[in-house]
Amino acid sequence: MLCKFERSIFQSADGFCIFGYVTKDAGVPDAAKNDKYFHDSKTHITAVGYNLPPTDAVEVDLIGTWKPSKYGLQYSVDRYDQIVPTNADAIEAYLCSGLIKGVGPSTAKAIVARFGSKALDILESNPQQLLTVKGIAQGKLEKIINSYAETKNLRDLMTYLAPFGVTPNKAAKILEAFGNDSVWIVQHDPFQLCRINGFGFLTVDAIARKTKVSLRNPMRYKGAVKYLLEEARTAGHLFLPEKELISRCYELLNPEDEKEVVPEGDITKAISDLNNGDIYIEGERVYLSYDRMCETEVAKRVVSMLMMDDYYPVYNITSEIAKTEQKIGFKLSDSQAKAVEICLSSQISIMTGGPGTGKTSTLRAILDIYHRTFPANEIQLAAPTGRASRRMTEQTGYPSSTLHSALGLITDEESLLNDGEMLSADLVIVDEFSMVDMHLAYALFKRLKPGAQLIIVGDADQLPSVGAGNVLHELIRCDRIPVAFLDTVFRQASNSRIAMNAHAVNHNDTHLLYGDDFCLYEVADAEEAAALVTKCYLEEAGKVGTENVQILAPFRKRGLVSVNAINEAIQKLVNPHSARVAEVKYGQRIYRVGDRIMQTKNRTDVSNGDVGRIDRISVDEDDECRINVTLLDGREIQYSKDQLEDVDLAYAMSIHKSQGGEYPTVIIPILKEHYIMLRRNLLYTAITRAKGKVILIGHRQAIYTAIHHCDVDQRNTVLADRIDAYYKRFYTQQAV
Secondary structure, three states, X not given: OEEEXXXXXXXXXXXXXXXXXXXXXXXXXXXXXXXXXXXXXXXXXXXXXXXXOOOOOOEEEEEEEEEEEOOEEEEEEEEEEEEOOOOHHHHHHHHOOOOOOOOOHHHHHHHHHHHHHHHHHHHHHOHHHHHHOOXXXXXXXXXXXHHXXXXXXXXXXXXXXXXXXXXXHHXXXXXXXXXXXXXXXXXXXXXXXXXXOOOOHHHHHHHHHHHOOOOOOHHHHHHHHHHHHHHHHHOOOOEEEHHHXXXXXXXXXXXXOOOOOOOHHHHHHHXXXXXXXXXXXXXXXXXXXXXXXXXXXXHHHHHHHHOOHHHOOOOOHHHHHHHHHXXXXXXXXXXXXXXXXXXXXXOEEEEEXXXXXXXXXXXXXXXXXHHHHOOOOOEEEEEOOHHHHHHHHHHHOOOEEEHHHHOOOOOOOHHHOXXXXXXXXXXXXXXOHHHOOHHHHHHHHHHOOOOOEEEEEEXXXXXXXXXXXXXXXXXXXXXXXXXXXXXXXXXXXXXXXXXXXXXXXXXXXXXXXXXXXXXXXXXOOHHXXXXXXXXXXXXXXXXXXXXXXXXXXXXXXXXXXXXXXXXXXXXXXXXXXXXXXXXXXXXXXXXXXXXXEEEOOOEOOEOOOOEEEEEEEEEOOOOOEEEEEEEOOOOEEEEEOHHHHXXXXXXXXXXXXXXXXXXXXXXXXEOHHHHHHOOHHHHHHHHOOEEEEEEEEEOHHHHHHHHHOOOOOOOOOOHHHHHHHHHHHHHHHHHO
């Protein structure tokens, strides 16, 4: 059916589209015609599909079937072909439609002026001639050629794979791996895709079912095993018990409607075949090999550091503390003084405590004494996020960096690949350690130079890391590492209801104190909560500025008070669409000049969790969209449109994402519908992000549920047991 694009109704980040089209096709059913919305003689229809071209610069031949939906009869597109334009005006519109990177309005106009109606033939068969067009140099030509080739080569592959949620980036990986055989392999031997990083079992299995290939394929079994272990990793587990893994595999490989049954024996063999390769079997535990290596190596390095404690005495500690107290102008408590002694006299130590318990002043004392005692030694301060590292610098006066940056890990995934150089520091202090997962812990311990001291600082009552493992909890649980517990709320903090209520939450006390700095607004339902969140945000932002107010929500996507829903609502109020304000669309999201945004992944010049404001959106000389952002610390960075994949609006963020940050005012919606997420450490983490004011909005009973629900995050990790076992083994060997 020949159609022309008319409007975008919906477009998701994974490529799913709902578009409006105009067609002259006489076979359109009456039920599919959108007559009530349009009052003209044209036939308007709605089509759904993946990665349809959002431009009216070309006609498209849509191939698919009519399917009913709650919005009426829609055309479900299986594949499409672009009808190449033939006249100069249409070709110019096609070239600058955005489908070909590097070609904007001015470049398209110049190409058509030079080649007329033959422009596309030149691009197809003799693109070097484009160098004769003013403004096209060799670098830009290569970009145009590559983009045009990708557009053409990916089309057939994407047409087949898009219904399975395969993104253009993943399709490009297939082309890179299999070249011209890509479509054949996808249609006849799809389990080959399991070899490509990023292709989950569920996607490949769905493709295989469509192609009707045999499901009794050993590669399918192995893909299922790795998928389940990777899925467990995303839930925080480093391993699965073998019986549980076999049981899950059996259910995954044998759906109820499946006639071709995979026996348990085949699954057991697949697990055995993968052993000492992709996976590692240790007793009843089955690991992904890299995960087990991280756990064992961290345990070994911890024990080796514990053996060195006798070589780290600090003499005259009482005298040194007295000198520091005189310098900083206040006296340390007994628990703080003990913490200073523990941390300075151990090669590895942990300092933990909640808000207002004096972690910062204790850390300042440690740094002052260490620097005075060892003036030539190098000190390295680090934290998992940019926000936390900058706060560390502000509080101690010593330079700090993100842990990724300190370890030379540019991206979140690089720890898997990059050996990196040893840290040169003699003393390494890592704050917000509850956020450190096993992979990052391995990278840290691996890069500590022999003899370096490590001080771990963190609040053990906060949420555990997003990644696998519960490292801080396990390091404390092993009961071998010297731990300084700071649990006294000081007088200056005791005047803050935030600190007092955080302490109450941790001790299962629902009698929270309310006042100017800690408020509770009860609501009837989510709709009222969403309205009140918005109202409170506008009121507080009007008093202290938008940069000083942060909304923290339990869910990112689910419900009216999810991060995504709140961000959209706030954006419409504080930064609405305007002809005078530049904006750019990426997937379903719109970003405008003035928007508050957050980076969600580490990259070279910006860290996961960094927050900033969009200053400018422009098109550069290569017709590429550029987004200029100023971060809260004053740094200026630039994004291309594609890099917006790793950016979110940041008027609201998830409680998990807020870790490592502090905000003058925090607004927290807590509803009964959040039940699955309501845990004491979630509420505690959210409350302790606030420096000056907390506004709780929701159901009092939901807050009580969170306070009473104190299940320790039961993650499959035996780090503490490994440390204890290695420690005992060392002393046994020493005795022998």
